[in-house]
Amino acid sequence: MSIEKHHDWKGIASDCYPCSINQAKAASRLAGLDEEQTRRIISVAETELKNSRTTPILVQHIVRRVTDAIICEKEESPDFDIYREIKRQSNDLALSSVGKFQKIIDGSSSPLEKAIQIASAANIIDFGANHSVDVEEELRSLSDIAFDCYNITEFRNRLAGSSTLLYLCDNCGEIVFDMPLIREIQSEYPDIRITAVFRDKAIINDATLEDAEAVGFTSLVPCISSGSVYPGTVLPETSNEFRKLYDSADIIISKGQGNFETLLPTGDKRIFFLLRIKCEYMAQLSGVKKDYLVLMQGQEK
Structure with a gap:
């Protein structure tokens, strides 16, 4: 399947340009690049954005190319993780506070729905969309954020008729x-068999299998890599193992903005998107107000 066919190519939204440039700057500084090196990285981002007007690439591709350019500037191995320390800190903070939220879930009249709310609100731990996040401060309000789109009836109906569930994870900290x-x-x-999915390679603060193991996720359910090196799930560029599980899954939970952007155009009613809307462009795309939560079933085109 071509990227053009999968995404009905219309170009990258102009709203995403400043965010892409800012993300390139933030990653460059985090990697310790000097001003000249940072200017070269910004130039890579600007060139890719310009080319995107006529070439079928996504924001997720640009983030990957910027990351690879930073790794080249650093003369590091291809597996160099720019956000390693931030990811570790996010996971540690989440692990230290998750017990409090588990008590809130346990004391709720609907533990499943309270867990959905907290997991969705935790999507704010995103250094791709926000560039800087006060994780400790955000964790304090996880159970207070409201939904603006809440397809809970459809979600429960789908769960009730499912035997296999694919859970597409997003960011470190959030995965806890x-x-x-x-x-x-x-x-x-x-009776539902659940498999969790993580990125194949370090990208922004997205969680890899290594990160999953560090927080104990691999002891909870089977975990695999999607084969994706992007901050999202670009289906034509995922592994055969992942595609087999994806194609056969009865229900798919898609966490976060990157997965939402890349999978919403598929029009797949098996998918339930779970995230927090972080910018005005995402608000327009989803029809949900900024800063609110989403539990949205995919809709056929």
Whole structure:
């Protein structure tokens, strides 16, 4: 399947240009590049954005190319993780506070729905969309953020008729709060076989299998890599192993903005998007107000 066919190519939205440039700057500084090196990285981003007007590439491709350019400037190995320390800190903070939120879930009249809310709110731990996040401050308000789109009836109906669930994870820190949600699904729907999916290679603060193992995710459910080196799920560029599981899954939970951007155009009703809307462009794309939560079923084209 071509990228053009999969995404009905219309070019990268102009709203995404400043964010892409700012993300390139933030990653360059985090990697310790000097001013001249940072200017070269910004130039890479600007060139890719300009080319995107006529070439079928996505924001996710630009982030990958910027990351690879930074790695070249650093003369590091291809597996160099620019955000390694931030990812570790995010996971540690989340692990230190998740017990408090588990008590909130356990005391709720609907533990599953409270776990959905907390897992969705935790999507704010995103250094791609926000560039800088006060993780500790954001964690304090996880159980207070409201939904503006909440397809809970459709979600429960789909769960009730499913035997396999694919859970597409997103960011470090956030993944710690995905685990209580998975446990609640296992509790209410014990016959569903759940597989969690992570990025194949370090990109921004997205979680890899290594990160999953560090927080204990691999002890909860089977975990695989999507084969994706992008901050999202570009289906034509995922692994055969992942595609087989994806194609056969009865229900798919898609966490975060990158997965939302890359999978929304598929029009797949098996997918339920779970995220927090972080910018005006995403608000327009989703029809949901900025800073609110989303549990949205994919809609056929």
